[in-house]
Amino acid sequence: MSEFSFTMDGSVHSGPIVYCEEDRSVEIPWEWSGNPNYDICFAPIDLRWFNKEHQLRILHKLLLWLKDQNMKSTIDLPSEIEITDQPCRWANCSERRIKGSAYCLRHYDLNLLSG
Numbered sequence: 001m002s003e004f005s006f007t008m009d010g011s012v013h014s015g016p017i018v019y020c021e022e023d024r025s026v027e028i029p030w031e032w033s034g035n036p037n038y039d040i041c042f043a044p045i046d047l048r049w050f051n052k053e054h055q056l057r058i059l060h061k062l063l064l065w066l067k068d069q070n071m072k073s074t075i076d077l078p079s080e081i082e083i084t085d086q087p088c089r090w091a092n093c094s095e096r097r098i099k100g101s102a103y104c105l106r107h108y109d110l111n112l113l114s115g
């Protein structure tokens with residue numbers, strides 16, 4: 001696995017998390033959520049410089065890193081993942097959605113990415 005790091009930057013209310021991997025770095029903007037259930041919130045995350053599978057890996061690394069920092073965010077998965085009988089709402093997906101979401105696990109993740 002390649003070397004990578006996350007750095008929290010900016011003020012207490014907003015800023016980027018800077019993701020560095022080898023010679024590339026990407027800023028992932030966040031804002032203080034103002035919601036008691038979350039510490040910080042994210043807009044759809046723009047990682048267009050990487051291919052989709054790579055983007056998903058970065059997303060998972062970000063989730064683990066946020067957990068290490070004890071930071072709750074709007075991109076966290078529910079603590080208990082339950083698959084429902086309902087179909088995923090993503091076009092042409094035949095998987096079933098997870099409880100509390102309109103999407104299956106994969107599309108839940110893809111939905112967080114903008115690129």
Ligand SMILES: [Zn+2]
Binds near residue numbers: 088089093094095
């Ligand atoms: Zn799906």
